[in-house]
Amino acid sequence: MDVLVIGATGFVGGAVARHLAGHGHRVTGMARSAAAAERLRGQGVTPLLGDLDGGREPVLAAAACSDAVVFAAQPAPHDEERMVAELLDVLAGTATTFVFTSGSGVLLQRTEGAWSEDSYAEDDPFPVEPLAERxxxxxxxxxxxxxxxxxxxxxxxxxxxxxxxGHVSMIYRSVATTGAACYVGEGLNTYSHVHVDDVCDLAERALATGTAGAVYHAAAGETPNRWIARSVAADLDRPTRSLDLAEAAEVWGEFGALIMSASSRTRAPRSRRELGWAPRHTDLLTTIGEPRLRALATAH
Structure with missing residues (x-):
């Protein structure tokens, strides 16, 4: 399959591009610079110079010649709206598969560190987080x-x-700022989480057999922020600390404080039932102690 990955130099899009290339697909990845293009080439991905601002024409032309397009970029909302609309227009009436990578932030709940009993499957109705309406x-x-x-x-x-x-790295960074592994309020808020390799597997399965018009969730486990903070504190021999929202904004910024104080719980029955998806990585806390994370606790 000829697949164009938009966002191929990012965390998720890059992983998807490498995964698909490693599984025998012919993958083209959008790159915004010659250096980024060279990195993609070294990963077995054919680079395409372009961007979502002034360089969209090459991307749209490549999309029209592809069997599938995976949109895994994270641009500003107006750029995302414009590019997706143009891609849908270019691909209309073709046999191309278009996969849009969103996120569970659309159903985020502002719990200020409290636990939420609400958990949503793919086709459940939910109140949309105002910042994610677009x-x-x-x-x-x-x-x-x-x-x-x-x-x-x-x-x-x-x-x-x-x-x-994500949350583990943010809590490690809080140690550099406060001397403690921090969480918000009770710290019982939680996001359903998933390893990037399992996201890649889901993307490939969706390309192969996904139902047109479907939403597929990727959720493999849940770990409240307070548990993460306790594990980070134990790793670094530091205390934990609860923050209110104002204090959290000083540590992580206003948007970071929102993310670290909210719940976003999902289930993935449709992904498992229709696509046979079965995540292999379920324990977020296995990352505790990684040198890259420990380094964040002393960064200035």
Whole structure:
């Protein structure tokens, strides 16, 4: 299969591009610079110079010649809306598969560190997080393009793995700022999480047999932030500390404080039932003690 990956130099898109190339697909990846293009070439991915701002034409032309397009970039909302709309227009009426990588942030709940009993499967209704309304609208536009076009939405939870920037790394960074491994409020809020390798597996399965117009979740486990903080504290021989939202904003910034204080719990029955997806990595805490994470606790 000829696959174009938009976002191939990022954490998730790069992993997807490498995974697909390693499984025999012919993968082209968007790169914004010659240096990025050279890195992709070294990973077995054919580079395509372009971007989502002024360099969209080469990307749209490549999309029209591909068997499948995976959108795994994380641009500003207006760039995402424009590029996805143009891709759907270019691909309309073709046999191309279009996979849009979203995230469980669309159903995030502002619990201020408290646990939420709410957990959502793929087709459950949910109140949309106000900051994610535009992302949810893009999801709906992608799904609405089916059945004329085979479109699929992937909605992973918190993605972890090598070089991630998720909750574990954020709690390690809090040690550098405060001397303690921090969480917000009770620290019982949790995101359903998934390893990046299992996201790649889900993406390949969706390309192969996914249903047009479907949403597929990727969720493999849950670990409350307080548990993460306790594990980080034990690794570094430091205390834990609860923060209120104002203190959290000083440590992680306003958006980071929102993320670290919220819950976003999902289930993936459709992914498991329809695609046979079975995640292999389920314990987020296996990353505790990695040198790259420990280094964050002393960064200035």
């Amino acid at each position: 992302r949810f609208a893009v999801e709906n536009a992608v799904r609405a393009a089916a059945p004329g076009l085979r479109t699929i939405v992937l909605r992973p939870g918190l993605i972890w793995g090598p070089d991630d920037h």
